[in-house]
Amino acid sequence: MEELTERQKILLSLIVHEHTQTAKPVGSETLVRQYSLPISSATIRNEMTAMEEMGYLRQPHTSAGRVPTEKGYRFFVSNLLQQPMLPVATRNTITHQFYQAQQQLDEWLRLAASVLANHAQAASIVTAPHSKKVAFKHLELISTRASQVLMVLVLVGGEIRQQIFSLNEVVPQEKLSSLAAELNAHCQNCTLVQLEKLDLDLDDVGNIVLGVIKDQMRLSERLVIGEIYMDGLTNVLAEPEFADTEQALSALSIFEERNKLDDLLSRSFLGDEIGDVQVLIGGESTWEELRQCSLILSHYGIQDQLTGTLGILGPMRMPYGQAISTVRFVANLLSDLVAENLIE
Amino acid sequence: MEELTERQKILLSLIVHEHTQTAKPVGSETLVRQYSLPISSATIRNEMTAMEEMGYLRQPHTSAGRVPTEKGYRFFVSNLLQQPMLPVATRNTITHQFYQAQQQLDEWLRLAASVLANHAQAASIVTAPHSKKVAFKHLELISTRASQVLMVLVLVGGEIRQQIFSLNEVVPQEKLSSLAAELNAHCQNCTLVQLEKLDLDLDDVGNIVLGVIKDQMRLSERLVIGEIYMDGLTNVLAEPEFADTEQALSALSIFEERNKLDDLLSRSFLGDEIGDVQVLIGGESTWEELRQCSLILSHYGIQDQLTGTLGILGPMRMPYGQAISTVRFVANLLSDLVAENLIE
DNA sequence: AATTAGCACTCTCAGCTCGAGAGTGCTAAT
DNA sequence: ATTAGCACTCTCGAGCTGAGAGTGCTAATT
Numbered sequence: 071m072e073e074l075t076e077r078q079k080i081l082l083s084l085i086v087h088e089h090t091q092t093a094k095p096v097g098s099e100t101l102v103r104q105y106s107l108p109i110s111s112a113t114i115r116n117e118m119t120a121m122e123e124m125g126y127l128r129q130p131h132t133s134a135g136r137v138p139t140e141k142g143y144r145f146f147v148s149n150l151l152q153q154p155m156l157p158v159a160t161r162n163t164i165t166h167q168f169y170q171a172q173q174q175l176d177e178w179l180r181l182a183a184s185v186l187a188n189h190a191q192a193a194s195i196v197t198a199p200h201s202k203k204v205a206f207k208h209l210e211l212i213s214t215r216a217s218q219v220l221m222v223l224v225l226v227g228g229e230i231r232q233q234i235f236s237l238n239e240v241v242p243q244e245k246l247s248s249l250a251a252e253l254n255a256h257c258q259n260c261t262l263v264q265l266e267k268l269d270l271d272l273d274d275v276g277n278i279v280l281g282v283i284k285d286q287m288r289l290s291e292r293l294v295i296g297e298i299y300m301d302g303l304t305n306v307l308a309e310p311e312f313a314d315t316e317q318a319l320s321a322l323s324i325f326e327e328r329n330k331l332d333d334l335l336s337r338s339f340l341g342d343e344i345g346d347v348q349v350l351i352g353g354e355s356t357w358e359e360l361r362q363c364s365l366i367l368s369h370y371g372i373q374d375q376l377t378g379t380l381g382i383l384g385p386m387r388m389p390y391g392q393a394i395s396t397v398r399f400v401a402n403l404l405s406d407l408v409a410e411n412l413i414e
Numbered sequence: 415m416e417e418l419t420e421r422q423k424i425l426l427s428l429i430v431h432e433h434t435q436t437a438k439p440v441g442s443e444t445l446v447r448q449y450s451l452p453i454s455s456a457t458i459r460n461e462m463t464a465m466e467e468m469g470y471l472r473q474p475h476t477s478a479g480r481v482p483t484e485k486g487y488r489f490f491v492s493n494l495l496q497q498p499m500l501p502v503a504t505r506n507t508i509t510h511q512f513y514q515a516q517q518q519l520d521e522w523l524r525l526a527a528s529v530l531a532n533h534a535q536a537a538s539i540v541t542a543p544h545s546k547k548v549a550f551k552h553l554e555l556i557s558t559r560a561s562q563v564l565m566v567l568v569l570v571g572g573e574i575r576q577q578i579f580s581l582n583e584v585v586p587q588e589k590l591s592s593l594a595a596e597l598n599a600h601c602q603n604c605t606l607v608q609l610e611k612l613d614l615d616l617d618d619v620g621n622i623v624l625g626v627i628k629d630q631m632r633l634s635e636r637l638v639i640g641e642i643y644m645d646g647l648t649n650v651l652a653e654p655e656f657a658d659t660e661q662a663l664s665a666l667s668i669f670e671e672r673n674k675l676d677d678l679l680s681r682s683f684l685g686d687e688i689g690d691v692q693v694l695i696g697g698e699s700t701w702e703e704l705r706q707c708s709l710i711l712s713h714y715g716i717q718d719q720l721t722g723t724l725g726i727l728g729p730m731r732m733p734y735g736q737a738i739s740t741v742r743f744v745a746n747l748l749s750d751l752v753a754e755n756l757i758e
Numbered sequence: 759a760a761t762t763a764g765c766a767c768t769c770t771c772a773g774c775t776c777g778a779g780a781g782t783g784c785t786a787a788t
Numbered sequence: 789a790t791t792a793g794c795a796c797t798c799t800c801g802a803g804c805t806g807a808g809a810g811t812g813c814t815a816a817t818t
Binding site for chain 2: 809810811812
């Protein structure tokens, strides 16, 4: 594989830059004019031809300007993009917003999605932190009416699961409370497996409750990702590449199919560390529907313990520098918030 | 105001029907052919002219067919539409889906949104049931680490609010538990106002906790509507009237602005009973962005106690019969589920 | 008085041409 | 290796055209 020369790298950067601004193919003349280059348009044309042969650029049609290919963007992002921190002012604004919000996880996640969407002018997605190891933390049983019981189950990590169920008999609140107390005493930090092994001496009601607890823990275990927060879907519609509704539809449909989303967010992430920002350009993300799009994703939370995913979806022509910095910054912010409020 | 003749009413129905199928202006010839009418196209043209003068129809341009106006749709929905029940098979499928799902509120709401979206081929929205009168039901305090405490507060109606906060000192779980027990004993069914009046003899920690409880209740009280579930946004994109992205953008942007949504769902509903289905056609819904759209909304839940809103958003050209029946059916289904699982 | 056949007229839509503009690739000169 | 010069190519929007759909009007019919 041939290497790009220094000059070609510069040109690639400029082409990417110009294209992200104008959304139109970039011509050799334009490039000279726009950036006052010390070389002639003819030279640029030669270089462009070379880069096209190497696969970094492509022409939408003969005698149009050049547009970066997937490979071109990939090279740009991996090798040419120096990632500036977000401007201090921006960072402060964002941080400020987080401290102004209700100090609650769901508010933070909603806000994170909103911040991502606004600062990157793209669709954003944030999943609630979720722990792979599901363990019992605390149980509460509340009698509602007749034989109906509301169970509130807190898992290690802070996930809260609730379930309403009926018993065969009416059980007074006192009995429920003492049952809860007993289970709380014995099951502290137990995983599902440990719970199975535990030899508890329970009566009928106790066993039903234990069954419900296990169900809920199983459910939580099976869950790949936590609750999903999205924002800025309309930003995508505003992009010129999606002026055709067909395109927009195929891109946004990803957001409406939960299992695809699960796949996308989990599979593409095998072995990624918290704090790494992953950029999926066009077809890299095996999803045909996203051929035109790029994804910028990052994990946040506490490695191997309690993690969520966040990121943005936009057209391949995306201000990667800005977008990546924003994703990284918000991911770190959420990681800090999760760490501060961790429930162990 | 002149009245429509019987024949004009029939024609209006047919025009609406034909237009919802084809999405194109309906011509007099087409109408005769399609429905084997016993009158000639010329007569229909005369009638059409009359109806256009009365404001029920309009021509997109000279010598095109007619399209129902907002007023036309309004008359059709109010006077001409006989609303069939959903076919038994459909109803069974839907019911079946609900009983197959995890028996949990959030799953039901998600499912409701999905069912609405699929059966009406439109965007759907469902808000979690929320009670105007906020009252204390049950409290739980869980020590997480150091002086951090996780509070889980169950409100009458079943809403669960959680909050993590820090105390000035490390308080053992036993102390927290007994504090919770005490508050549970005294605050049962208290509203915020009653809570203020209650003369509890609490220590520092107790007062902090009480403060947090009040905060959460205040927050819940201020909440106009509950959590929002949406689905089928892409269905809207698929409609031909939204082939132009601009249009689609303005319609969908409603879904992304929480305060507009709050307004829309609450304001348009003053004094509506559970079970009534409300149809907002085009500009009727004071929102300029929705000029092209219709909304079909219904409350569900338990009147004056615990209510949510659900509905669909589609183009004005909508299969109203089908859509209204679906909304009504799902609303009733959710009402039943809420009633069965009410936490009093 | 209501209905209808007949017909001229209007407007859209898809397809076509055409010229301007932007951009290229090649060649020959520097 | 670079560049000026130039012929060539392709898109895009404007303007034109004919077919098709649909109307409104008038005069005849029931």
